[in-house]
Amino acid sequence: MNEANDLYEHKYSADRFRDELAEIHLSLTDEQVKKFMLTYEMLVETNKVMNLTAITDFDDVITKHFIDSLSLVRIKKIRDELVNRKDLKVIDMGTGAGFPGIPLAIVFPNVKFVLVDALMKRVKYLTALIEKINLTNVTVLQKRAEDIGRDPMHREQYDIAVSRAVANLSPLCEYCLPLVKVNGDFIAYKSNKAEEEIATSRRAISTLGGKIAGIETFLMNNPSDNEKIERNLIDIKKVKKIPATYPRKAGTPTKKPL
Template identity: 40%
Template sequence: MPVPVNNSIITSLIRNAGLDITVEQITAINEYINLLLEANKQINLTAIVEEGEIWRKHVLDSLLIFCALAIPAGARVIDVGTGAGIPGFILKICRPDIQLTLLEAQQKKVKFLEKVVARMGLDGVDCLWGRAEEVGQNKNYREKYNLAVARAVAPLNTLAEYCLPLVQVEGFMVAYKGPAGEQELVAAEKAINLLGGGETKIWQHQLPEGEEKRIFVIIKKEKTTPPAYPRRVGVPAKRPLK
């Protein structure tokens, strides 16, 4: 069992970023972290295993979206390439009103996601095993979300092809990026436009202590995505739109 990080340290870490968190939410996130670290002994879910670093680099980073974008009550949110459920689970714990889909290509990770949902009794979470290229062509998911988020999945031009087909017109996609986020946005501008994206914004923040630069690329969907996108599995990564 990991040594719990002091609640007041967590609270000040999060408050210093302009956010708030309740004791109940800290407890729920700790429960998730314990499940994550336990499962990580069997399957590779996270390279970060020190609890304070999990709070800083996974939890705080996930929560920063609340500074970058107002997410409407009851929003339908999809986390594309969620891995162990980051940022999706963290957002759901802090905003239980959202309807969350966790999309992940690796079945063993989806089994972990399902275990977390069952153990923590989370409502309104759908764990979906699949590839974004296929799910984006499925009428049950295509253009059904107010918000698509993705962290550490693909360069922005590929990621836009994974995410934008899932977002309804007037909705948003948010890509969690590091320092290369701005350059990736320049390289992805044509792809974003072709896929129905419109206005784009950058919101940035330095994580405390390590001071890693975090860039959030926020893309508003303004037109329907043409039916040809997303292309077949593997094509958006092999031949990114230019």
């Protein structure tokens, strides 16, 4: 039995996690698996006093948080960049409990990740988590999306922006595309109805300098039953600079989407 499983055999096994990782062609060291197990442990313990997630069952967290976060590697060009580039910078907007940023940072220690959330209590949780699992490639910031998008330290400074379960695609583009370099990518994690969201967001995508580069659709296991869950990764390529008027002031992108 490997070190990570041996450490936690009295609570849970990482075997199914490794099986699901194999399905997306990822393999981890024992130390990386241990970081995931510690992340799970701290997530459920903190969730008792802070609302981080409605998903706390071990198998559900493995699939619906960890594996789902890592599904980004299903996009081949993004996977190649994560694996091969040493100067890659990724920003996770509205990271919440740290998804997808924390799982990606564990698997790709060569990549620099910035996790952004508006709530200080989540930022404090994430800061404590990255210290506990010794992640040296992650920075956590408390910022509103509209504010960080105007900050010269962050505007158009990232190769990839990711966001998962945050908002509809139109305001999400206004939050994320200002942070992406020209020729970089914004990847939106979505469930079903991705085509509908794209159809209602085409004006926003174009106005904000983006172009749909592709949609990766796949089915994910649901540990709670035998049904599969449809997931979509919408890849929006940043093809030109964004007008200085965007993002608009706080609250506007959601109340008055483009």
